[in-house]
Amino acid sequence: MTFALYIHVPFCLRRCTYCDFNTYAGLLSLRPAYVQALLGELTLRAAQFPAPATSVYFGGGTPSLLPAADVRRLLDAVRDRQLLADGAEITLEANPGTVDLAALRGLRQAGVNRLSFGVQSAQDAELRMLGRIHTWDEAVQAVRQARRAGFTNLSLDLIFGLPGQTLAAWQDTLNRTLDLAPAHLSLYALSVEEGTPLAASIAEGTLPAPDPDLAAAMYELAGDALHRAGFWQYEISNWARGHTAAPEIWALPPGGLSENIGPVSRHNLSYWRNTPWLGLGAGAHSWLAGRRHANVLHPRDYIRLVQAGELPEATAEAISRRLEQGETMMMGLRLAEGVGAARFQARFGVSLAAVYGATLRRWQDWGLLHWDGDRARLTARGRLLGNQVFGAFLPDDEA
Ligand code: SF4
Structure with a gap:
């Protein structure tokens, strides 16, 4: 079985102007206590692992602000408990401007x-507007x-639809990003x-609305x-460099499995297939054994609770x-x-048709949808209007 482990690192050097994630600037002094608390939460939750983790994802925040030695301690702790599967995909989100060669080697x-x-953009003016701490050259x-x-296995994130962004600037960002030959793009x-x-800037009129x-x-x-460049779109916002060229945009993956395309994000596949995952850290969410839970948001509260030996939920x-069932449809239809x-x-002991x-x-x-009795998938047009389709699968009291 696949089982995904997420580890949240809620620290950033400064807040980007668009960010509403659970992350904090100016709290780097908490890092040692926070790492200790992550180790403590792992101990508290070790018995909840239904299987060794087939993927680990350090997300944030800015996980690359953690010293490599701390990342090693965390991974060793998972390994030492026999909770890391052989060949697990282990991803870390990194921000340019926070890593150097020694840290990356570590x-x-x-x-x-x-x-x-x-990466977000290849245009320095856009990066400044977004409050990013790095330039394109970095x-x-x-x-x-x-x-x-x-x-x-390198994935790069870009954002589009920015205030004042032109199609030409976006094309230039794509071209320069493709020149870096990533394995994966979000x-x-x-x-x-x-x-x-x-x-606030948009409301004041300082920036145009997107x-x-x-x-x-x-x-x-x-x-x-991206299709011309040999990438397969395997999810609404994600592309992987294919082992072979995709026959068309939004093609069905070989054998009907995203993994057969190339270097897809196996961790995120767990979310889209709605299979179990466990999140450690401040504000982390988990979905396990018919139950969803979320941890307390602030790292200080998180540290305090774990230090007291309590689950920080x-x-x-x-x-x-x-x-x-509804969430399995809603998430699964995001995939090609x-x-x-x-x-x-x-999984459910009842047919999809029923x-x-x-x-x-x-x-x-x-x-908007293909349905041949074996598989339901969005059409290429449905992929553009996915949000209208997804809600139809939720029970009435959740839609
Ligand atoms: S680096 Fe990411 S998490 Fe940190 S402030 Fe910027 S967008 Fe938010």
Whole structure:
């Protein structure tokens, strides 16, 4: 079975203008106590692991602010408890401007085998508007150093649909990013979140509001460019360099499995397939054995609770079978592989057609979904309108 372990690192050097993640600037002095608390939470939760972790993901925040020695301690602690599967994918999110060759070598030696760099843009003016701490040149240097340190599985994140961003600037960002030959790309449309400095700048008129039609054009432009460059789009926001060329945009992966495409994110596949995961750290969420829980948000509260020997949970809810089915559809349809009828039947003991046949046929009639009795997947057009489809699978009281 696949089982994903997430470790949250809630520290950043400063807040980006668009960020509403659970992360804090100015708390780096908490790092040693926080790492100790992560080790403590691992001890408290070791019995909850249903199987050794097939993937580990250090997310944030800025996990590359953790010294490599701490990353090694954490991974060793998981290994020593026999809770790390052989060949596990171990990803760490890194920000250019926070890593050097020595640190990257240390991470590689600690067992990290995949890096996800938050590059966001190749335009320095856009990076400044976003409040990023790095320039494009620093991102290029970080990628080169990662390769020298022995990393081959490199993923780069970009954001599009920025205030004032032109199609030409986005095309240039894509071209320069492809020149870096990443294994994987994640492209996200900017979401302007209430309470962020970016939202305030837009409200004051200092920055123009992003244009959703232009953002849609950018998404399509990226899809074409990445397809031509040999990437498969295997999820609404994610592309992997294929072992072979994709026959078309949003093609069904070989054998119907994303893993057959190339270096996909195996950790994130666990989320999209709605299989169990455990999150450690401040604000981390978990989904295990029919129950979802979330930890307390602030690192100080988190440290205090773990030091007292308590589970640092803030909320927990039981997930009904009906909701689990709906979430399995909602998450699975984000993937080009969609949701297989055999896998659904094996998991829930009831056929996909019996539970969702009418809904699937309705979306198929509207041209947003393929449903052939074996597999349900969004069409290439449905991929652009996914949010309208997903809610249809949730029970009425959750939609
Ligand atoms: S680096 Fe990431 S987590 Fe940190 S402030 Fe910026 S967007 Fe937020």
